[in-house]
Amino acid sequence: MASPCECLIASNNEKLARGLAELALAEAKRIEIKFSRYRSDNIVYKINHVSQSGIDIDNETADLLDFAAQCYELSDGLFDISSGVLREVWQFDGGNQIPSKEEIKIVLQRVGWNKIQWQRPHLAMRDGMEIDLGGIGKEYAVDQVAKLIKNHSPETNVLVNFGGDLVATGPRLNGKAWTVGVDDPSRTGEKTIGGVELTKGAFATSGDARRFLLKDNIRYSHILNPKTGWPVEQAPRSVSVMATTCIEAGMLATFALLQGKNARAFLEEQEIPFWICEA
Amino acid sequence: MTIIKKKRNIQKKLALASCTLLSHGATDVLAAEAEDWAIDGSLLHYAEEDRITVDKFIGSLVTNVSESDKVKVDLVFDTMSGSTPSGALDGAGSFTTITTPSGAGGFSASSGSTAIAKFDDTRLGVSMDWEHTKKRLHRINYGSSISVEKDYTSFGLNTKYAQDTSSRIVTYSAGVAVAFDDVRRSTGGTPEPFAKYNEGKTLDGGNRVTVDTIFGVTRILNRRTLAQLNFSSGLADGYLTDPYKLVSRTQLIDPMDPTAGFDEINTYYEKRPSSRQRNSIYTAMAHTTRHNNVLHMSYRYYWDDWEIQSNTIDFRLKFRYDDGLFIEPHVRLYDQTAASFYTFAIAQEEYGISGFPEYASADYRLDETDATTIGVNIGKTFPGHGKLRVRFEQIQWEYANSLFDVNKAIVLQVSYKKLFE
Numbered sequence: 001m002a003s004p005c006e007c008l009i010a011s012n013n014e015k016l017a018r019g020l021a022e023l024a025l026a027e028a029k030r031i032e033i034k035f036s037r038y039r040s041d042n043i044v045y046k047i048n049h050v051s052q053s054g055i056d057i058d059n060e061t062a063d064l065l066d067f068a069a070q071c072y073e074l075s076d077g078l079f080d081i082s083s084g085v086l087r088e089v090w091q092f093d094g095g096n097q098i099p100s101k102e103e104i105k106i107v108l109q110r111v112g113w114n115k116i117q118w119q120r121p122h123l124a125m126r127d128g129m130e131i132d133l134g135g136i137g138k139e140y141a142v143d144q145v146a147k148l149i150k151n152h153s154p155e156t157n158v159l160v161n162f163g164g165d166l167v168a169t170g171p172r173l174n175g176k177a178w179t180v181g182v183d184d185p186s187r188t189g190e191k192t193i194g195g196v197e198l199t200k201g202a203f204a205t206s207g208d209a210r211r212f213l214l215k216d217n218i219r220y221s222h223i224l225n226p227k228t229g230w231p232v233e234q235a236p237r238s239v240s241v242m243a244t245t246c247i248e249a250g251m252l253a254t255f256a257l258l259q260g261k262n263a264r265a266f267l268e269e270q271e272i273p274f275w276i277c278e279a
Numbered sequence: 280m281t282i283i284k285k286k287r288n289i290q291k292k293l294a295l296a297s298c299t300l301l302s303h304g305a306t307d308v309l310a311a312e313a314e315d316w317a318i319d320g321s322l323l324h325y326a327e328e329d330r331i332t333v334d335k336f337i338g339s340l341v342t343n344v345s346e347s348d349k350v351k352v353d354l355v356f357d358t359m360s361g362s363t364p365s366g367a368l369d370g371a372g373s374f375t376t377i378t379t380p381s382g383a384g385g386f387s388a389s390s391g392s393t394a395i396a397k398f399d400d401t402r403l404g405v406s407m408d409w410e411h412t413k414k415r416l417h418r419i420n421y422g423s424s425i426s427v428e429k430d431y432t433s434f435g436l437n438t439k440y441a442q443d444t445s446s447r448i449v450t451y452s453a454g455v456a457v458a459f460d461d462v463r464r465s466t467g468g469t470p471e472p473f474a475k476y477n478e479g480k481t482l483d484g485g486n487r488v489t490v491d492t493i494f495g496v497t498r499i500l501n502r503r504t505l506a507q508l509n510f511s512s513g514l515a516d517g518y519l520t521d522p523y524k525l526v527s528r529t530q531l532i533d534p535m536d537p538t539a540g541f542d543e544i545n546t547y548y549e550k551r552p553s554s555r556q557r558n559s560i561y562t563a564m565a566h567t568t569r570h571n572n573v574l575h576m577s578y579r580y581y582w583d584d585w586e587i588q589s590n591t592i593d594f595r596l597k598f599r600y601d602d603g604l605f606i607e608p609h610v611r612l613y614d615q616t617a618a619s620f621y622t623f624a625i626a627q628e629e630y631g632i633s634g635f636p637e638y639a640s641a642d643y644r645l646d647e648t649d650a651t652t653i654g655v656n657i658g659k660t661f662p663g664h665g666k667l668r669v670r671f672e673q674i675q676w677e678y679a680n681s682l683f684d685v686n687k688a689i690v691l692q693v694s695y696k697k698l699f700e
Contacts, residue, residue, distance in 0.1 A: 023662045056414055066300070070293075071296070152602075152660075153601040154601070243290075244294060244298075271288065271290065
């Protein structure tokens with residue numbers, strides 16, 4: 001998952017906890033292997049490298065694609081799993097190279113969920129287009145691992161935390177809530193901007209202070225608008241959201257970032273608890 | 280550059296989409312998709328009280344040969360030994376005790392008696408099944424099986440088609456199976472029906488062909504409940520007689536007083552019709568409770584043109600505990616009417632000294648029967664290793680008219696399943 005993953009298990013039974021931890025690790029590994037775009041042996045690779053006639057998709061992947069399609073609709077096209085190819089022209093390594101308008105225009109022809117033919121279970125897209133489930137995968141893994149543990153051991157509560165995206169299935173052994181510190185993105189790992197009490201529910205953060213591009217004193221965020229091909233202006237450095245499931249929290253945080261300077265207004269409209277760290 | 284629009288609250292729609300995504304498919308099923316190999320081995324011991332003992336090894340291997348193809352190979356090896364009622368009465372002497380369903384309880388016969396047939400056999404069975412999934416909503420299976428014993432050879436082919444509706448709420452299935460069986464005595468050939476025991480000609484081995492069809496509907500009633508309805512119908516044609524079973528001719532000791540008992544005056548090989556048309560309706564429901572326990576209930580009604588009708592009620596409740604342990608008590612109740620040609624014996628008073636009905640069998644398995652099974656399945660999953668299951672069952676049969684009117688058996692099975700990537 002390219003980030004620290006932890007699983008806090010509320011139990012006095014060490015053997016049980018170890019068994020559940022193994023289960024959690026296996027499930028997280030399975031999801032990472034299945035949906036990572038850095039592998040050449042999984043379904044994502046197949047989708048991205050199959051001919052234009054397309055490919056039949058297994059159920060789990062199809063469920064994620066259905067979900068991605070709904071997110072595309074709900075975000076008015078701002079959340080788009082086909083936007084990854086924009087990285088070919090935008091490199092957010094702290095450097096100062098910005099692409100030309102021409103380059104962006106050319107690469108944008110290969111971006112757009114609406115250009116992909118998706119009729120469950122068949123997906124077809126033109127050559128050169130790619131999908132990336134990275135924007136959903138980690139939060140999905142958090143929820144799935146929590147569900148798996150709950151299925152195996154209904155009485156045991158856990159907090160599953162994959163790189164700051166987390167879900168709790170119930171209180172700790174002492175009946176109290178889990179306390180979650182919210183990282184300050186400018187001093188990550190050193191300072192928190194607040195704490196959250198979480199008994200049951202999810203918490204997710206989007207944004208990354210370390211990934212940006214600086215040119216002529218303009219700080220370009222790594223959040224790209226798939227409609228224009230340009231970074232979202234005045235995007236907050238990070239947004240954290242509380243919701244019932246991790247995937248819902250993660251999507252709300254991502255949608256908010258994509259709103260740029262309107263992130264706060266967007267979050268207020270959603271009537272959910274949120275934390276925002278402005279640039 | 281971002282286009283700003285005043286938006287409505289999308290949180291509820293997103294929450295619904297998230298729930299839909301996460302509620303799809305049991306996690307265990309998803310986890311199972313990642314496994315490429317599964318090996319399942321089990322040992323089964325079946326023992327009837329003072330009768331048949333069967334020891335069985337069952338091995339099965341499942342492998343995903345591609346995203347859409349799964350192959351399963353099963354291997355069964357049995358050793359069977361013991362003795363079983365032949366249908367004949369005790370060869371010599373007179374009977375005064377056995378006439379009615381409430382009869383005299385168990386019967387103990389001497390080992391040299393014709394009432395008991397000793398046997399000893401081994402069986403090797405191999406079956407293969409190939410499942411192909413097309414567009415995720417259609418599944419087609421092709422299977423074949425072969426089973427060999429000293430006195431029995433069977434070869435079968437089957438195919439089944441299943442289709443999910445696009446919502447995946449309903450699954451329709453249809454299947455057909457054909458089996459070719461070759462039956463003989465372990466010493467070769469089959470006895471001439473109604474020939475006297477140990478006399479008469481030995482005929483060639485018997486052949487039969489069986490065709491079975493099945494139609495089913497499975498429907499998800501809600502997130503926790505699944506219901507199933509199957510109808511199956513089959514026709515067997517050819518040699519359906521049992522080459523070991525016998526039937527006796529009896530004569531009342533005192534024709535004026537049937538309760539005085541009877542003598543066995545002759546013993547013959549049995550004779551059954553050469554076709555049998557069978558049907559059944561099966562309905563089942565599985566429900567996962569709020570505490571993640573699973574209740575499974577089923578009912579089967581069976582009828583055939585030998586006039587056997589049976590009812591089977593099956594009930595099991597799986598309690599799932601932390602740490603991958605489950606305990607599943609199991610109860611099955613069964614009752615059956617007798618076949619039209621089932622008889623305790625051929626009565627001389629009805630058929631004379633040499634007359635026969637069209638068909639006759641005294642096989643206890645064709646008698647009016649009640650059976651009760653009580654058992655428990657216990658299983659435990661060892662994460663990263665495999666799954667161990669132990670099954671124990673006790674079965675008790677009561678036969679309305681047979682010479683031996685009670686039978687008891689125990690079943691003990693130990694299985695271990697392991698998944699590999």
